[in-house]
Amino acid sequence: MSKDIQLYQVSENDLEKCLKCSICNAYCPVSGVTLKFPGPKWAGPDGERHRLKDETCFDEKTMKMCLNCKRCEIVCPQGVKVGDIIQSARIKYSLQGIGIREFMLANTDLVGTLATHSFGLANHVVNMGLTKWMLHKMVGIHQGRTFPAYASHTFEAWYRREAAKGQQSFDRKVAYFHGCYVNYNFPELGKHLVRVLNAMGYGVSLIKGEQCCGLPAIANGMSEKARANGRHNIAAMERALRDAECIVTTSSSCTFTMRSEYESLLRLDNSSVAESINLATKFIYQQLKSGAAQLRFKPDFKLRVAYHSACHMERLGWTIYSIELLKMIPGLELVKLESRCCGIGGTYGFKKENYDVSQSIGAPLFKQIGEVDPDVVVTDCETCKWQIEMSTPYRVMNPISIINDAILD
Ligand code: SF4
Ligand code: SF4
Known part of the structure; x- marks a missing residue:
């Protein structure tokens, strides 16, 4: 067996356990809207059997239609890592250059x-x-796509200027992996997290030298760059954990990538940090629920929100934490939207050839949001926010920003 085959051996993704039930096909958002994608069963375990015999059985165009939502893995009764089989095949067999x-x-x-x-x-x-x-x-970026706005300053610059000094006075500390979205697009979310955690008695440090988690690089065929980022981030998080109880994040996609895909797709050893990476909603819920920390909520807070669970939140199994945390806010009325992919798939929906599929996938979700007619939509994923704000008239917020608005000074 060649070294390459060992490195990407499919048995690690439980290929052999597939019993051909096709449930994954029924839940795949892409095969639900286009006949051009034959579905996860074919692209995953079925196709992999062919690819193992003959590498030329890799159809670039078809395999790129998977948006890596992992919904096939959530429903598979056999635990086959269908999405990982597809993405691993793309990493291994794709011959397409980087444009x-x-x-x-x-x-x-x-x-x-x-x-x-x-x-x-x-x-x-x-x-x-x-x-x-x-x-x-x-x-090749579709002209219908609205680009997220960039901030006039980075979150890191704000933190150094306004927040770093004040964090020293806290005995308990967590380290924040802010990600690219908070740093460059929406520093307000990072500011909200610092305020909320400080109100709970936690100081917030940054992860010195953090880089992009690597998810956009994986999705765009730059796996070596993703590996380099991953190696760098693992070392940076190890250093940060010397002084912090855990790592917190505000992006479900960054969280999923660093906890899961560093190991499953990039073959990096993330065991020293993976279990310490927490989405902020999970961390805050657990602290409040156990009584280890408290928050004081405004008595007159009123808001009607619709919660959208991002695909990677579903794969993590952590939707429950955001939901239960939101339920703790007095005066907040919560409607949980049906669990559906919004269609953006990170950078997938930006691409010219994917735009129509992306919008068709999201259409039932956009319709349901309109029927619920909330004050705001809430989600833990920034790219879902871009997609929903572009495709509906509703504002989308992270749960941490809702808590920030609901607590007393
Ligand atoms: S759901 Fe799982 S077992 Fe069923 S066809 Fe898909 S991969 Fe195979
Ligand atoms: S990861 Fe998502 S888009 Fe890709 S095959 Fe699975 S269900 Fe379909």
Whole structure:
């Protein structure tokens, strides 16, 4: 057996356990809206048997239609890691080079740094009709897609300037993996987390030198870059954990990537940190529920929210924590939306060839949100937020921002 086959041996993803029930096909959001994708059973265990015999049995175009939501893995009664089989095959067999589009979408740190230093110019230019048309025609990013706005300063800069000193006075500390979205697009969410955790008696440190979790690089065929980021982040988190009780995050996708895909797709040993990586909602819920910390809520807070569970939240099995935490807020009326993929799939829905599929997948969710007609939609995933805000008239917030609004000073 060659070294490569050992490295990606499919038995690690439980290929042999597939009993051909096709339940995964019924739950795949992509095969639900287009006949062009034959479904997870074919792309996963069935196709892998062929690929193991003959590597040329890899159909690039078809395999790229999987948006890596992992819903097939959630429903598989045999525990077959169908999504991992598909993504591992893409890492191993794809011959497609990296174009400018993939480079742009994968290098969130670089693009974010340039955009936040552009004094608002990037936000203006990227949403101009001519720019959108050029990106569509020349780069392959669909012109219907709205780009998330970039902030005028990074979260890290704010933290160093406004928050770092005050964290020293806390005995209990957690380390925050803020991710690219908070750092470059929406520092407010990071500020909200610091305020909420401080109110609970926790100091917040940053993970020195953290880099993008690597998810956009995995999705855009740059697995070596993802591995390099992963190795770097694991070492940085190990150092941070010397002074912190755990790592907290505000992005379900970053969390899932670092806890699960570092090992399952990138073959990195993340065992020293994986169990210490917590989504903030899980951490806060557990602290409040156990009585280890308290929050004082405003007595007159009123809000009607609809909670959307992101695919990677479902795969983590952690939706319950965000739901139960939101239920602790007096005056908050909660409607849990049906568990459905919104269609964005990280950077998937940005691509010209995926745009229609992406919007068709999200359509039932957008319709349900309209029927519920909440004050705001709540989700733990930033790319779901982009998709829902682009496709409905509703504002979307992270649960941490809701708590920030609901607590007393
Ligand atoms: S749900 Fe699991 S067992 Fe059933 S066909 Fe899909 S991979 Fe095989
Ligand atoms: S990961 Fe999602 S899109 Fe991909 S095959 Fe599984 S269910 Fe379908």
